[in-house]
Amino acid sequence: MSRSLLYRQLHLCLQSHSPKSKRFVLALSGGIDSRVLLDVMAEYLTLHPDHQCDAVHVHHGLNVHANEWAEKCYLWAKAVGIQCYVERVTLMKDSGDSLEQLARDARYQVLAKHIKRGDVLLTAQHADDQVETLLLALKRGSGPAGLAAMPVSTSFANGHHVRPLLQISRVDVEAYAEQKNLDWVEDDSNQDTRFDRNFLRHQITPLLVQRWPGLRKAVARSAALCGEQEALLDELLADKLALATAVDGSLALSEHTQERLGKALIRQWLQRQGVAMPSCAQLEQVWHSVVLAQQDANPQLNWQQHQIRRYQQRLYLVQQWPDIQDVQLPITCSVPCELPQGLGRVTLMPSKHGQLRLPQNDEIISVRFNPEGINVKPVGRVGKRKLKKLFQEYGVPSWNRRRTPLVYYGDQLVAVAGLFVVDGFAGQECELTWHNPLSD
The missing domain is CATH 3.40.50.620 (HUPs)
Incomplete structure (x- = not known):
């Protein structure tokens, strides 16, 4: 038949x-x-x-x-x-x-x-x-x-x-x-x-x-010929892309990178992360308005559900999330606290080798995300500083500063997850951990 x-x-x-x-x-x-x-x-x-x-x-x-x-x-x-x-x-x-x-x-x-x-x-x-x-x-x-x-x-x-x-x-x-x-x-x-x-x-x-x-x-x-050309370009640039890509997935480019090479690397970098390609006009914007922006600028390009941001001469692909600065989550000792928007979970565990003291009976534990107007002194530092400045010192990109968990006892900030414990709240009774799959 x-x-x-x-x-x-x-x-x-x-x-x-x-x-x-x-x-x-x-x-x-x-x-x-x-x-x-x-x-x-x-x-x-x-x-x-x-x-x-x-x-x-x-x-x-x-x-x-x-x-x-x-x-x-x-x-x-x-x-x-x-x-x-x-x-x-x-x-x-x-x-x-x-x-x-x-x-x-x-x-x-x-x-x-x-x-x-x-x-x-x-x-x-x-x-x-x-x-x-x-x-x-x-x-x-x-x-x-x-x-x-x-x-x-x-x-x-x-x-x-x-x-x-x-x-x-x-x-x-x-x-x-x-x-x-x-x-x-x-x-x-x-x-x-x-x-x-x-x-x-x-x-x-x-x-x-x-x-x-x-x-x-x-x-x-x-279409097949274009596909072959693109595959060949991928092979020829694979080593350069590997050298320019950091462990955290960011792409190292500077004003000294040749423009044609830089754009090709950006396209491959985005393709490997499985996102839709920006248009030619958007790629021009990435190059001229993000890569070549002034050193003290905070440039970004928004398209679809993503942003391309630059921090310390590296490009980052950032998903656009709704603002969570007003979110406040209660924590119970020994119980993981699930964070919004895929940020993982924060856990406060009793420990003999921790960084924090135990909360007192009248101190309600919570996680917040708004760093606005906060002045604190990390353990081991001299004098208070604005939390915004501390984030800069610790190398936290601007788009993550309102997505970093702030742990409170009552209305007092006691620790910034993953960074430091606030002076006056140090101890060995509690260990604070933040499992963040977005940074793994």
Whole structure:
């Protein structure tokens, strides 16, 4: 029995890019592309019974039919012997990012949880999607990294992400669905040409393909060549990036670094941290307004949910967090106090070799984060100083000064976690520890 074009492509792709993998996770939105991939993957499993595939449907809650779509995906997967997991997500719509980007980020975060070591994530992007992605990259003014568009295979979470239909056209996907008499969900938002990708899909790409039928293959070649150039650049700059990157993940650049080299290192540095690339204009700002800023300046660039900051001639990638200066958390001795925003936990433990005295019965222990207007004298120092100046002396970057736990007995500051004990509160009865995973 002859196999379909899509099956042959799937088989070839998996043999080429994941020959040793035996567990797959299929992202199942319910649209025609992923619905077809589900059907093709089910055929693959019948011929490879030692392989396993789960499907994951991400429920964004953005459409009135979202519950119905989730149910259909579950039933379609069940009908071909594939377990489907429905994952619900809530999008932070006031974050400043586009709804498309928020949904995409949430989707991949959920999918990553299902990938165990050596597993393969399968998504159903095809050749027409690749054309749209490259055109969007051109619109943004992207360089080789952006113009490489979507690779067939890339590292993802604990395994790999493979797009087995990337050489297949939308026409072939639709023909397969009709031949197999498949049904799928239709998201009405896919017709809304206010979204850039939909505008390209419905009004631009069809005209381009009609004029140049070989466009899809040409785009695939161009994207592959850009990907090769970017990979070569990564290899050539790997040693320089390693030398410039500190243990804490910061990047050492100065006004003496050649601009073209510096920008390339910044792009690679950001890419390795898994964040979206800044635009060319934003990269110009990073260079001229952050790297080349005056020595006494406190420069930064904000984009998406991150900031690029400079401190002591090093660049830091900082996540933008809501202000917590008014947060006040109670502490009980021997019980870890969980801090907000991933800052870890603070623990005050009775000890014979600690740094603090025990609190008295009427002294309520708390953690606060507002250093404003505080003058203290650390143990062993002469005279009081403003906490702001002490943070500078101890090398705490400005963006962490309102995120460093301040431990109080009553209304008296007794210690700054990880830095010092305040004079008058020293002792050996308590040990203060701060486990901060963000600095590990």
